[in-house]
Amino acid sequence: MSLLSDVLATLTSRNLRRRMLSGPDSRSTEALIADLLSGHGEISGMTTAAQILDRYSEMEDEAKIAFFDHLSNALGIDPANVRAALDAFEAEPGKKSYGAFLKAAEPARQELARRLNRVPGATPQLVAMRNDLLRLIPKSDPRARIDLDFQHLFSSWFNRGFLVLRRISWESPAHILEKIIAYEAVHAIHSWADLRRRVEPSDRRCFTFFHPAMPDEPLIFVEVALTKGIPGSVQTLLAEDRAELAAEEADTAVFYSISNCQAGLAGISFGNSLIKQVAEGLAAELPNLTTFVTLSPIPTLTKWMQGEGIDPTTLTAEEQKALAARFLLTAKRADGMPYDPVARFHLGNGAYVFAVHAGADLSDKGIAESAGVMVNYRYEAENIVENHERFAARQEVVASKAVKALVKTPTAA
Known part of the structure; x- marks a missing residue:
């Protein structure tokens, strides 16, 4: 046929x-x-x-x-x-x-x-x-x-049934690799060497959805780091001189960058299906992986702090973490949904706020948008449905005890 x-x-x-x-x-x-x-x-x-x-x-x-x-x-x-x-x-x-x-x-x-x-x-x-x-x-x-x-x-x-998942490697066609560099929207890829460090080592993965009618145009892609333990800094993940880890030794899959590629497909959801399929594939390939988390920016945090009359550059790391936790758990739009778009995405997919890290992204963009703070959203298979339903029905932000404790500290009051 x-x-x-x-x-x-x-x-x-x-x-x-x-x-x-x-x-x-x-x-x-x-x-x-x-x-x-x-x-x-x-x-x-x-x-x-x-x-x-x-x-x-x-x-x-x-x-x-x-x-x-x-x-x-x-x-x-x-x-x-x-x-x-x-x-x-x-x-x-x-x-x-x-x-x-x-x-x-x-x-x-x-x-x-x-x-x-x-x-x-x-x-x-x-x-x-x-x-x-x-x-x-x-x-x-x-x-x-x-x-x-x-x-x-x-x-x-662009229904999920029509999409094709492909792993991007250093051997992928050059014109596809060029588009990955161009479309990266979270952590800029500065050179071919930078791209190679993200797709070639055994403890790094990149996956993208394609559509048969657009075979040379990535729709969305996710970059994954395989690690021991949950990282709290993107600098450590992207460091040029980091020590490579054998994939079989990793216990954690970290989704550290998700980029939508086609502005004309804004609002057409691919991210949930992409994360789910990649997580299932990695779990089948590497049985030692027991933890699935993101290391995500908080792109509206600096703007919110400034709206509250707070200069994030004057805060200690602990104050930044406390304010970020308060923002993620309590800052809402008029419709009751979280103010932060990345939070809405992951919480809507059934993840929960696991940990907050100050000084986690010291790039110019990370400082300007997130005050250098990043957050781990954790995906646990046994809780995803319940977390999603709590968020969808009541806009409840599910968080770990550690993050909730940060909100109660005097610096976050």
Whole structure:
């Protein structure tokens, strides 16, 4: 079946190129969209879709905003049709009336995206299109509602069942390694030698999710250190002169960097599945691993301290730890969720706050964002479900006794 699919894709691409060689379509983009949605033959439709995508890729920002205006205003739902279809379904709740309601309730721009996605190589172009939408249209703008359509489609297209987990090693293709360097968002990779220290030694791992439609584009990746004991400093993990540990001797897997790679997939969750699958794979490969933790930044800690009138540079290490513990356990948004985005991610996945470390990240970024403080979130298989439910239902931040004790110290009051 794979061979047949490749052959059909090749023939389709040739037909597209042959048709497009006859010259660009002189119709407006809006007319091309209407033609694509009219339901003509597949090859004809793909030719039209390819021209829309090519035309969009050449647009300046002003033209892209006009494109999003059209998606918002002309390709939405008709409330009257939705009400009529719902009334018909309530009167006679059968398969036909239900299908009519679903059709009426779906905006035409979702079907447009599906038809555009039939073009070979279209998926990354649509991801880039959503990135433009997020960049150009403010969240408060009524047109931002069309992002819900992108999210709905991408949640299905990038479902965990379609993702492929790959280990990144020093032998991985150079163009993939270059992207790992470029996309690292937590602890910058400063050179090829720096990258090599993170992926080649026996006590280091890097894993990433790929999608079949974007085989050369990492979606998200995690860097893992295999250690003895739980570390409290990223400097020790990334040191150039550190002593390599045989993987079989490690008892702890430390997830010290998780980076999302595609801005156009913001809000499409991969991290939970990535951590879970990597942890399961490592546990199967190395039975001596009994502890799974993160060494995570607290990227909003410095901002919060400054908002409280506190200069973090004047604090002792113990004061920094106490304030960080207070922040993680008590600082909440208006909706009751933790203020810190990394905390929301790991706590939502069922981890708990295990330990806080001052002077743990002395890089410029670590000082500027986290006052140099880092936190271990610990994942324990027997407690993950309970921790997740406590957090999801009551926004309860589960923490170790040691971290709770820090909050009660006078410096954190």
